[in-house]
Amino acid sequence: MSKQTRNILIAVVGVFLAAAVISIIMSVSSEKDAHNIAGQAAKSETAITVNGVELPAYEFKDDTYTLADNLIYFGISVEPDEDGKVLNITANQDGIPEGMSIEESIIRMQDDPDVYFPDYVTCINGEQISSWAVDGGTLIPRAALSKLGTEVYDESSGTYSYMFGDYGKAPENPPVPTAPELTSPEASADTAVSSTQQPAATAVPAVTKEAKIIVLDPGHGKSSGEMSAEEKAEYGWVNNGDGWGEWRHFKYGTSSPDCEGDGCSHRVTPNGACWYPIGNGDRDTEPAINLNNCLAAKAYLEQMGYIVRLTRTTNDENPSITRRLTYCYPNNDTSQQPDADIFLCVHSNAGGGSGSAYIELEGPYDQPTTLGSSEAYTDAGNTLGRYINEEIGANTALGTNSPIGGEPELIAFCKCPVICGYMEIGFFDDPSDLEILNSSSDAIGRSIAVGVDRFVREYMG
Ligand SMILES: [Zn+2]
Ligand SMILES: [Zn+2]
Structure with missing residues (x-):
């Protein structure tokens, strides 16, 4: 091969390589465009070390x-689940990969990497944490490292030092909280009335131990047209300049403040609309039906030993969903940890049809919840809805329908910090259903209570 031929060959190969590199870069950048960019991180002055090795830190x-x-x-495993929807960070018994220099292996990104809304959630030992996506990796808050080992802060050097134990040794997993034991329905069978009789108070099993807290949310309330601006503000509605309503999400990964149309992942958002106008929640017949069903459910649940909170107690008030969700917290104080176990939305349907159903959570949801992952949150809420709906079908004249899908964006689903169920009990615009709804709130309330109780025993217990 002549020198000239060789040079031509090298040139041809070079062009091919360049084309390949350019096409890879183009495909990567077009993939990037598919994600929502959240901003740009900056190199941090804070020093973070794990087992004595400094890790790069970023401010965002x-x-x-x-x-x-x-x-x-x-000694930590960082693995996506099968569907790629959850990134699981857990202690890895197998320890570190062998034969590697840690210092040399550490990934160090450029100083100001682009940050994206992730299309997955991140969990440490099953507990959901906030996270951001960067090219080829995931940013997690420095403070989250304390879930994996001990933390020492040296004020003079501004260094956070973490010890994850011996490389192969897993830190203890946090203890799994145990649900209070409840007496079984059979235990009180001797006091129960026969099933042919109307349900009576004595037929309801009693709780003997630490009570669960159930928030019942009777949907809707006073019409927005009858509310003054002061009243709207007092009940948690916000004016965004165009009118009154509320935001569908919190800022990404937080439990406040509101997303305000950006700062959220825009997942489970129809047409990117984060705003819910107050008038969209106006109803006439439905508010009273929902309240009656909830008042009946409250009485039965309290007999069973549950603590019940109502998000409204009259039809002359209409708190925003965001305000209603504050009942998940002690004294409505959202700066504390939620203390409720269940938030249950109680509605009645309209628009053609009859029978009872629950609305399905579909996810993924990215607000922090007591359930840890979006999947666990979704599964719990759907199971709760299914149990209650089965009880309504068994104990009332209402028929039951398949779960209602295609509404994953409901504000309660997107903002609730605890297990969230959503019932659509009967169709109030169907004459036959309406008659049942107006005459059977006691049986419906009892079905709600028994469904909740079954969920607590079988699912949470
Ligand atoms: Zn939003
Ligand atoms: Zn409704």
Whole structure:
């Protein structure tokens, strides 16, 4: 081969390689465009070390982050689940990969990487944490590392040092909270009335131990047209300049403040609309039906030993959904941890049809919840809805329908911090259903209570 031929060959190969590199870069950047960019991180002055090795730190939205992907060098596994919807960070008994220099293996991104809304949620030991996506990795808050080992802060050097234990040794998993034991329905069978009789108070099983807290949310309320601006503000509605309503999400990964149309992942959002106008919730017949069903359910649940909170107690009030969700917290104080176990939306349907159903959670949801992952939150709420609907079908004249899908964006689903169920009990615009609804709130309330109780025993217990 002549020198000239060889040079031509090298040139041809070079062009091919360049074309390949360019096409890879183009495909990567077009993939990037598919995600919502959230902003740009900056190199942090905060020093983070794990087992004595310094990890790169980044500042983003008033918090310090590090790359989850580097934790694999410290006996931690960082693995997406099968569907790629959850990134699980857990202690890995097998320890670190062998024959690697940790210092050399650590991934260090450029100083100001682009940050994206992730299309997955991140969990440490099953507990959901906030996270952001960067090219080829995941940013997690510095403080989340304390879930994996001990934390020591040295004020003089501004260094957070973490010890994850011996490389192969897993830190203890947090204890799984145990649900209070409840007496079985059979235990009180001797006091129960026969099933042919009307349900009576004595037929309801009693709780003997620590009570669960159930928030019942009778949907809707006073019409927006009858509310003054002061009243709207007092009940948690916000004026965005165009009118009154509320925001569908919190800022990404937080339990406040509101997303205000950006700052959220825009997942489970129809047409990107984060705003819910107050008038969309106006109803005439439905508010009273919902309240009656909830008042009956409250009485039965309290007999069973549950603590019940109502988000409204009259038809002359109409709190925003965001305000209603504050009943999940002690004294409505959202700066504390939620203490409720269940938030149950109680509605009646309209628009053609009859019978009872629950609305399905579909997810993925990215607000922090006591359930940890979006999947666990979704599964719990749907199971609760199914149990209650089965009881309504068995104990009232209402028929039952398949779960209602295609509404994953309901504000309660997107903002609730605890298990969230959503019932659509009968069709109030169907004459036959309306008659049942107007005459059977006691049986419906009892069905709600028995369904909740079954859920607590079988699912949470
Ligand atoms: Zn939003
Ligand atoms: Zn409704």
